[in-house]
Amino acid sequence: MMGQFDKNALPVAIIGGGPVGLAAAAHLIKKGEKFIVLEAGESVGSSILEWGHVQMFSPWQYNIDQAAKELLENAGWTSPDEEALPTGRELVEKYLLPLSNLPEIKEQIMLQAKVVRVAKKAHDKLKTGKRDTVPFQLYVEANGDTTVIEAKAVIDSSGTWTNPNPMLSNGIWTNAERQLHNEIHYGIPNVVQLENRYQNKTTLVIGSGHSAINALLGLATLQQKYSDTKIYWVLRKKQIHEVYGGQENDGLAARGELGIRIQQLVESGRINILTPFHINGVYPTNDKITVVGELNGEEFTIGDIDEMVVSTGFRPDTSFLNEVRINLDSTVESIDTLAPLIDPNTLLG
Structure with a gap:
């Protein structure tokens, strides 16, 4: 018999070290939760750096998470002009890097750590059993090896940038x-x-x-x-x-x-x-x-x-989540509550 795991002993695993992933880390710090950030790139914000030359049309005030801002300001950081428009590179260099370098976050970040599979311990997707009493297992490729990390919860902040849509109008890759x-x-x-x-x-x-x-x-x-x-x-x-x-x-x-x-x-x-x-x-x-x-x-x-x-948009890649049960909107592949806010069919009426 497998006993219930100690949730207090395991971290929340955050997949992705971009703005959402690091904001999630900041909120977990405020709640006193353990966490680990798994970033596939060589730096936090690695996907953003690929369009770092582009100036954003949303000013700084809309790009800085409040919990993250509080942590940074407590460490002596000065926020950029809230009305200014950052480039992608500036978003990383002036916000994400300072945030990631805070001691309480830096020690919990793994770079060049790609999550390739997520599962429930001893439970495949079809097995219910005592599914809620066992931890998640994340298979992480780093330094040429695959490591299994256990977590009490998983936040997928991997984004969509690495999974562009094809050019064909029916969405098929040829x-x-x-x-x-x-x-x-x-x-x-x-x-x-x-x-x-x-x-x-x-x-x-x-x-x-x-x-x-x-x-x-x-x-x-x-x-x-x-x-x-x-x-x-x-x-x-x-x-x-x-x-x-x-x-x-x-x-x-x-x-x-x-x-x-x-x-x-x-x-x-x-x-x-x-x-x-x-x-x-x-x-x-x-x-x-x-x-x-x-x-x-x-x-x-x-x-x-x-x-x-x-430039036909991007979609989330959920293939590494095939062994866990997820509930996504069938059209935009986001969580149901977010779907109406981003579904182009809804937005266009």
Whole structure:
């Protein structure tokens, strides 16, 4: 017989050392709970650093957790200007790194520690038994070895950045898209650093959100320097003006400014816009890329593409949670209470 474990002896395991994971740690400290933070990257905020060149449209006041702020200020930290707009790198360097270096947090962080499986001790997913009386077991890859860590609870703050959506409109990954990984950037490329990659090339940007808009604005700046740079923008909106947002009336001024700037770029005629375009396939063709799909319901092909920027969003990867019982919204794959706040179908009415 397996007896009930001592919950006070085990920590809460936090998966991910980003803003949410470290905020969770701060709240657990306030409650006097033990915890361990397991971060797959080489630094806290490692995913954010991949878009560190991008300026956020939400000011500092919306990006600092209150419990974390209290811990930092008790250690002599001074908050940045609440109205200023940080870049991703500044968010890490001015907030997450100081937070992670607080002694009460630093000692509980494991870097380069990737959680590959979570289970209940001696209970597979189908076995109920005394499931609530046994700890979680996290299988963690670190330093070339796999370690099993036991925890009384698990907080998954791993985020979605490492699991981008594919370009096909039906959400399916194809072998051809995977084979073209050297020519595809998912998210927001740092065009300044990658100037040699994009200059005087034909680049296709896919997506209608702020990531796609940032990529287009970066490429347009490069185009002013290298006139043979050609830009296609593929999106699914019925009308291009749908992406402009609130502009001057936006609750976040910087977000509104993005809408203003992309409208100006569209009206300049410097980018080739295809909408509504639904991608059905992508193929390598003589050192170029060919994209096929439907434009306004009619078959359409785009050829001679050199590079692609896919900004079609991201999804959580829950594959490592297959042996624990989780309850997720069937559409956006978040917890049920959060789903209505982020479901685009709900937000668009």
